[in-house]
Amino acid sequence: xxxxxxxxxxxxxxxxxxxxxxxxxxxxxxxxxxxxxxxxxxxxxxxxxxxxxxxxxxxxxxxxxxxxxxxxxxxxxxxxxxxxxxxxxxxxxxxxxxxxxxxxxxxxxxxxxxxxxxxxxxxxxxxxxxxxxxxxxxxxxxxxxxxxxxxxxxxxxxxxxxxxxxxxxxxxx
Numbered sequence: 001x002x003x004x005x006x007x008x009x010x011x012x013x014x015x016x017x018x019x020x021x022x023x024x025x026x027x028x029x030x031x032x033x034x035x036x037x038x039x040x041x042x043x044x045x046x047x048x049x050x051x052x053x054x055x056x057x058x059x060x061x062x063x064x065x066x067x068x069x070x071x072x073x074x075x076x077x078x079x080x081x082x083x084x085x086x087x088x089x090x091x092x093x094x095x096x097x098x099x100x101x102x103x104x105x106x107x108x109x110x111x112x113x114x115x116x117x118x119x120x121x122x123x124x125x126x127x128x129x130x131x132x133x134x135x136x137x138x139x140x141x142x143x144x145x146x147x148x149x150x151x152x153x154x155x156x157x158x159x160x161x162x163x164x165x166x167x168x169x170x171x172x173x
């Protein structure tokens with residue numbers, strides 16, 4: 001029971017999901033965590049084609065008012081858009097964008113001339129620095145933003161898409 005409680009605190013997964021993961025991992029919490037992550041990826045993959053017409057626009061103004069971010073995050077229903085997990089995700093993403101300065105949401109948005117210039121490891125490094133979904137999460141460097149999204153999708157049971165963002169910094173054009 002203690003292991004189930006620990007897994008729930010770490011992941012937010014349901015009691016039965018935690019119990020199944022622990023059974024499959026023979027009681028090993030680390031292996032159960034990995035099992036829950038795999039399961040979350042499977043859930044997110046299944047939901048990725050669903051339409052996302054609800055959501056919210058989150059704003060974040062960094063202390064001192066010199067950096068500001070607007071980010072639009074979409075989900076399937078207004079019910080999820082109003083839940084605390086979704087609102088927390090939106091806030092965390094706005095803070096991530098303010099701190100990590102991504103230029104793109106996903107790799108597919110990188111212009112072809114940049115892709116040609118960057119190859120192999122240079123491209124991977126470029127994507128980790130400039131693509132929001134591939135950046136390490138500022139609050140937990142063991143997760144990427146894609147992993148964070150996957151966790152929330154698995155928890156709320158709906159597809160979630162980062163639609164667009166804009167970052168302002170005083171003195172930059």
